[in-house]
Amino acid sequence: MTRLLVCRHGQTLWNATGRIQGQTDIDLDEVGRAQAEQAAVLLAAQRPDVLVASDLRRAQDTAAAVAGTTGLPVHTDPRLRERGYGPWEGRTDDELAETYPEEFRRWRAGQPVRVDGVEDLADVSKRMTEGLLAAAERAPGGTVLVITHGGAARRGIGALLGWPDEIVHTLGALSNCHWSELRSGRYGWRLHGHNLGT
Structure with a gap:
C-alpha cells in the first residue's frame, strides 16, 4: 500500500485578499510561513519517505519547512502547479463577476x-494525475508527501479516484497547509481523509 498525502501550500497575501493566484509566483506571507512551520511538525509525524512539490515559490517554501523538519530533499515537479488562470490572475471574485459574468x-x-489563457480542466486533471503518480512511484509501498495548490489538488485527487467532474466539484477546498490522504491497494486509489491538519 502506498500512502499519498496531498497538501496545499501556506497562505499568501493573495489568498488573504481573495485574489486568484493561478500560476503567478506569489510568496508565502507571515501567516503562511507560520502555517508551514506548524504543518511541518504534523507532516513529519506522518513519516514521509519522499517529498515532492510544485515549482512555484509558495509550494517550495512550504516544502522547505517540511524538509527542515524531516531532513528529506525536495523534489520539484512543474506538473503540480496550480491551474493557469491567465487574465484572471490577480483579480477578485467581484472583479471577475463584473468583467466575465x-x-x-x-x-x-x-x-x-472558455476564456483565452484559462487552462482547461481536463488538462489540469491530466497533468496533476501524471505528477501525482510520478510522485507515488518514488516510494512504492511508502508514504509520499506532495505540496501543491488547492484547485490543482482537487482536480488531481478527483482524477486519481476516477470521479466525474460534477463529483470533483463537490470536494471541499483544502485549507492552507491541510492535506488529503489517499492510499493505493488492490482496488486502486481510495480517499482516507480530507482537509486534515489543525
Missing part, C-alpha cells in the same frame, strides 16, 4: 469556462 458563474458552478 457568464464565465464566472460557470466557473463557480464547477463547469468548464
Whole structure:
C-alpha cells in the first residue's frame, strides 16, 4: 500500500485578499510561513519517505519547512502547479463577476469556462494525475508527501479516484497547509481523509 498525502501550500497575501493566484509566483506571507512551520511538525509525524512539490515559490517554501523538519530533499515537479488562470490572475471574485459574468458563474458552478489563457480542466486533471503518480512511484509501498495548490489538488485527487467532474466539484477546498490522504491497494486509489491538519 502506498500512502499519498496531498497538501496545499501556506497562505499568501493573495489568498488573504481573495485574489486568484493561478500560476503567478506569489510568496508565502507571515501567516503562511507560520502555517508551514506548524504543518511541518504534523507532516513529519506522518513519516514521509519522499517529498515532492510544485515549482512555484509558495509550494517550495512550504516544502522547505517540511524538509527542515524531516531532513528529506525536495523534489520539484512543474506538473503540480496550480491551474493557469491567465487574465484572471490577480483579480477578485467581484472583479471577475463584473468583467466575465457568464464565465464566472460557470466557473463557480464547477463547469468548464472558455476564456483565452484559462487552462482547461481536463488538462489540469491530466497533468496533476501524471505528477501525482510520478510522485507515488518514488516510494512504492511508502508514504509520499506532495505540496501543491488547492484547485490543482482537487482536480488531481478527483482524477486519481476516477470521479466525474460534477463529483470533483463537490470536494471541499483544502485549507492552507491541510492535506488529503489517499492510499493505493488492490482496488486502486481510495480517499482516507480530507482537509486534515489543525
